[in-house]
Amino acid sequence: MSIKKEITIYDLAKELNYSPSTISRALNDHKSISKKTVQRIKNAAEEMGYRPNTLAAGLRNNKSKTIGISISRINRPFMSSLISGIEEAARNAGYNVIISQSDDKYKNELSNTKALYDSRISGLIVSLSMETSDYKHFNQFIDQGIPVVFVDRVPASLNSYKVVIDNYSAGYSATKHLIEQGCKRIAHFAGAQHRNVYEERKKGYVDALKEHGLPVEKELIKYFKTLSFEEGRKTTAKLMALPNPPDGIFSANDTAAVSAIIYAKSMGIKVPEDLAIIGFNDDPISSIVDPALSTVSHPAAKMGEISAKRILEHSRANYDKTISEVTILNTELIIRDSSNRAKALLKSKKSRQPKT
Amino acid sequence: MSIKKEITIYDLAKELNYSPSTISRALNDHKSISKKTVQRIKNAAEEMGYRPNTLAAGLRNNKSKTIGISISRINRPFMSSLISGIEEAARNAGYNVIISQSDDKYKNELSNTKALYDSRISGLIVSLSMETSDYKHFNQFIDQGIPVVFVDRVPASLNSYKVVIDNYSAGYSATKHLIEQGCKRIAHFAGAQHRNVYEERKKGYVDALKEHGLPVEKELIKYFKTLSFEEGRKTTAKLMALPNPPDGIFSANDTAAVSAIIYAKSMGIKVPEDLAIIGFNDDPISSIVDPALSTVSHPAAKMGEISAKRILEHSRANYDKTISEVTILNTELIIRDSSNRAKALLKSKKSRQPKT
DNA sequence: ATAGCTAACGAAATCGTTTTCGTAAACATA
DNA sequence: TATGTTTACGAAAACGATTTCGTTAGCTAT
Known part of the structure; x- marks a missing residue:
């Protein structure tokens, strides 16, 4: 209702019998104002309810x-x-x-x-x-x-x-992890290559394959525009329809990786047994999808x-x-079920035991 | 490198032989400046690369x-x-x-x-x-x-x-939906009741039960602090351990609802057959969890x-x-699998048919 | 012709800080 | 004593846009 007048450094100056310059300096802890004065001024400012006008300061300082x-x-x-x-x-x-x-x-x-x-x-x-x-x-x-x-x-x-x-290392580790799970034909969902993150993740993938004696096959590297769910679904479908489909996917993000999991499940392809999948980012969806998505966490x-x-x-x-x-x-490699073949094997054994 | 001087309305004024007042008014489409002048000034401003200083304007206008x-x-x-x-x-x-x-x-x-x-x-x-x-x-x-x-x-x-x-209506609809799916004992994951959204969702839930002749049971209404995943898990565990556990849950958010789905699955409780679940918000996780979570979408x-x-x-x-x-x-009620008993029934029939 | 009105613009104060030069006093140094 | 050197502060000019009063010229109505 009542429009209260904002108090300024001039009001403080008048009240304390200092100049506005001194007030300003004191409030900004300028060294050429004595400690005592600074304290006095700050106390008064507090008491009188002074609030700095950032616009004015901004204008002055540009x-x-x-x-x-x-x-x-x-x-x-x-x-x-x-x-x-x-x-x-x-x-x-x-x-x-x-x-x-x-x-x-x-x-x-x-x-x-x-x-x-x-x-x-x-x-x-x-x-x-x-x-x-x-x-x-x-x-x-x-x-x-x-x-x-x-x-x-x-x-x-x-x-x-x-x-x-370190996208390169993360890509390398993720791929290496799939290799260790026994994957021989690992596909990569790559993002736009002029963006460093995607380029480096792909490089890590390529080098991991090479250093472990696996061939780098062009037909297994899919370049995405947006790494969206829909794009992931279509790409997974194409890949799995290949005469020699992949047995692992390293996706440059989680969204596309999750879409691959869901597509695979819908087609009766077992994850991770037939297709091990790892994503990137550790988005919330990655721990919710079933099987939970292995991924690289990003701080x-x-x-x-x-x-x-x-x-x-x-x-x-x-x-x-x-x-x-x-x-x-x-980054941190987070191993969940979508790539953990050892755990999957163990589970399937267990679930078969009761029957025998 | 070279610090270019920003040009101001004063520069424009000098250049065009107007006063700064006129420049300012012209740029703000003030009515007392003729259209011609306004155009001239705006053109010059564009040409000379004038950029308004919002800090100065802000200071003046407070x-x-x-x-x-x-x-x-x-x-x-x-x-x-x-x-x-x-x-x-x-x-x-x-x-x-x-x-x-x-x-x-x-x-x-x-x-x-x-x-x-x-x-x-x-x-x-x-x-x-x-x-x-x-x-x-x-x-x-x-x-x-x-x-x-x-x-x-x-x-x-x-x-x-x-x-x-309209949280009340949304809560009512969600609950009514569960009732229509045949649920008789519907639990509610409620949020802090001093926040309107949670209070109203609960009211909708209560009224839906009442109007459909179902009892409102205190032991089925669980008050959450944060509606987190962990809290949801624990609460679901307690609920399902009741002598007479619920056959439906309306959760005031998706996170807790998803945790309920995951807990139920881990315990071999069938969703939606044994326990139909609906959430709130339509977070990304709700369409990823399996079975996908029915929910209320929030624009x-x-x-x-x-x-x-x-x-x-x-x-x-x-x-x-x-x-x-x-x-x-x-809001929009989004029916997915976590509460769709009709669809679940159909599916289970189909999957049994091949055997017969 | 004169008062009254409108359209189109200008002078200058104003917003609240900061900072560049100062200055004055107190003290130290040669 | 004369000359530097700190210490602690002040006057006043910025910063750039807006706006309150104007003013002036041209027009209309009587």
Whole structure:
């Protein structure tokens, strides 16, 4: 009802007989103000209910305490966890987080980053859209000394902060695991190869086959557009209709892997006995599908947290240029039933025993 | 590298021999500037690469073109879809979205809304934390004429914008569906009863039982703290160990419902024949679990979109007070295998036929 | 012709902080 | 004593857009 007047540093200045400059400095812990004065001022600020006007500060500094995010879509498990991690770290440091979705379109990523730039963000965290192959739109940030952190889907060339997992090793381990389960013909559901994550996962797959003396067959490597459920279903159908179908699948994501499990079950193909399957991401669906999907877990929230911290550090240190620094996080191979042939064998023996 | 000077309305004014006032008005389509001039100015602005400084405008207006969100956690299917819808609508209107997570703690919701208030948001979209029972922290917004939209989890009392689904009817329909499937003893996984959504779902359940001549038994209504997987598992175990166990479950969310399915399967209890189960939300896991979970679908993204639009309208209309306006969206009952006894019966007959 | 009106624009204050130069006092040094 | 050096603070100009009052010119009605 009654519109309360917001109190400003001028009000504090008048009240305490200091100049606004001193108030400002005291509130920001500037060293040239004595500890005593700082305390006095902070106490008064607290008492009088002073609240900093971030817009004014932002205008003056040409920078707002805000971290911008550009991602494909929020409503995917990996992305929402990533954001969750970013938000938590940012808020603890008094930063806001503003998000924008590209929907995997280059055009949207372009306009979103422009809008974020106009919002005078302190830093940008990006997971590239599927379509992006030109990175000029990030130069405006880098040129201005605004840190850009690429996370997960990163550009190969650009010098900047990067937070990633070791996709190559993860792909290698996942494939090796299938080989150890006795698979001889392992198919791969590959994502768009210009995105580092999918390219590297595939490389890991290829090298694992080679190093274990298995042939790399083109007909077993399927390139997906979106790694969607529907795409996975169709691809699995094609693969299993081959004269010599695969006995294992390493999918670059869980959605497609789950669709393969479900398709296989519907066709009476036994998972993992006839077809061992492993996915990537450890989405919630992977532990719900039956048999539960083996997968590679991705520390999404942690990646978000680290990305945010890179920006906070950069801002604190007041670097004038973006520094090139790559952080590589560990993944974890999670073995569930969809690839665990030993366990499946044991179970089928047990279930046959009562009959004998 | 070269720090380009941002051009301002002053630069435009100098270039075109107008005053900054005119430039500002022209860019905002103020009526007192002639169409010709507006065009000239807009063209020049485009050409010279002018970009509005939202911070300066925000400072002057004491309001930034930003929508604040306060929710429990981002990384849940419903919430991420909600945000996705908000973000899309907001961005189309040139608004930014800043999010904050309460983690279902009242304390966090309090400090987050304070921070959002300090950010001079144009409007706030809230889905209440589980703990919240005091709504004073929203008064600062309402008193200032800043619109507050409550979505999904809304307060019963406060006069404000609300965007909800008809939880009562949904709960009633879900329960009625189980009754129609022949269930006689239907259990309910209920959420915290001070949150409208859970209270209303339960009411729908109770009334459906009553109106169909079934007794409402206290031992079959289980109150959950978080409706988590683990909680669901334990609760299902207890229920099924009763001397007279239930033959149906209506769960207030999918997570708990899925845990019930998985527990039942592990115990050899047939779903839906021995135990028909229906959930709420239509999370991705519900169509992946086997048998697939019947559930109530929640138009999450749409709710986000509408919430955002309420704020945009309010801002455009320049209302000085928050208006009380409730939007109720339709839900959809999605029948899958976990409650479809007719289909299950048919299947079991078919699978027996070959033998005869 | 004069008052009254409208259309189209301008001057300058304003929003609340920050920061660049200062200055003044107190103290140390040669 | 004269000269630096800190320490602790202040004046005032930014930051860029908006908006409250204007003003001026041209038109209409009487």
